[in-house]
Amino acid sequence: MLNVLIFAAAVVSPVPPSEQPVAPYVQSNANADATTFAGTGMWQAFHEQAGVNRIVDDFVDHNIADPVIGDIFAGQDIVRLRRVLKAQFCYILGGGCAYSGRDMKTAHKDLGVQAKDMNILVANLQKAMAKENVPFFAQNRFLSKLAPMRHDIVTR
Numbered sequence: 001m002l003n004v005l006i007f008a009a010a011v012v013s014p015v016p017p018s019e020q021p022v023a024p025y026v027q028s029n030a031n032a033d034a035t036t037f038a039g040t041g042m043w044q045a046f047h048e049q050a051g052v053n054r055i056v057d058d059f060v061d062h063n064i065a066d067p068v069i070g071d072i073f074a075g076q077d078i079v080r081l082r083r084v085l086k087a088q089f090c091y092i093l094g095g096g097c098a099y100s101g102r103d104m105k106t107a108h109k110d111l112g113v114q115a116k117d118m119n120i121l122v123a124n125l126q127k128a129m130a131k132e133n134v135p136f137f138a139q140n141r142f143l144s145k146l147a148p149m150r151h152d153i154v155t156r
C-alpha cells in the first residue's frame with residue numbers, strides 16, 4: 001500500500017494553485033538533463049538562490065519580450081516556467097534543489113524551436129548572468145552544461 005502511495009505521489013506531481021496542470025510525468029532529477037557541478041563554487045558564483053531567482057526572472061522577461069522568440073512563449077504557463085527553471089538551475093549549479101519539471105525533450109516537443117531561437121535565448125541568458133555579475137568563466141561553464149540540451153530542444 002505504501003509503495004502504491006509513493007508511486008502515485010511521484011507520477012501525479014501536485015500543481016501549485018497559480019499554475020496550469022500538465023500531463024502526468026515522473027518527477028526525477030534525471031529530467032534536468034544535466035549533471036550537478038561538484039562543490040559549492042558555481043552556486044556561490046551565481047549568488048545562491050537569490051541570484052538564481054534574479055537571473056531566471058530577468059532571463060524569462062527578456063525571452064517573453066524578445067521580438068523573434070517572444071511568440072514561442074505567448075500563452076505558455078510562465079509561472080510554472082519560472083518555478084521549474086529556478087529548480088533546474090539550482091540543481092545543476094549544486095544548490096541542492098530537486099528538479100521538479102519535465103525533461104527537455106518533452107517540454108519542448110511541440111514548440112518548433114529552431115537553432116536561431118536557441119542562440120537568441122542563450123544571448124538573453126548571458127545578459128541576465130552579466131547583470132548579476134556572474135564571473136565570465138562561471139557563465140561559460142554553465143553554458144557548456146546547457147549546450148548538449150540543444151539536441152532535445154531544437155526540433156526544426
Ligand code: HEM
Pocket residue numbers: 069072073076077080081084085088100101102103107108111113117118119121146147149150153
Ligand atoms: C538550454 C536551453 C533551455 C533550457 C535549459 C530550457 C529549460 C526549460 C524548462 C526547465 C522548462 C519547463 C519544463 C516544465 O514545464 O516541466 C522549459 C519550458 C519551455 N521552454 Fe525551454 N529551455 C531551453 C531552451 C528553450 C528555447 C530555445 C525556447 C524557445 C525559444 C524555449 C521555450 C520554452 C517554452 C515556451 C517552455 C514552456 C513549455 C510549456 O509550458 O509547455 N526553451 N524550458
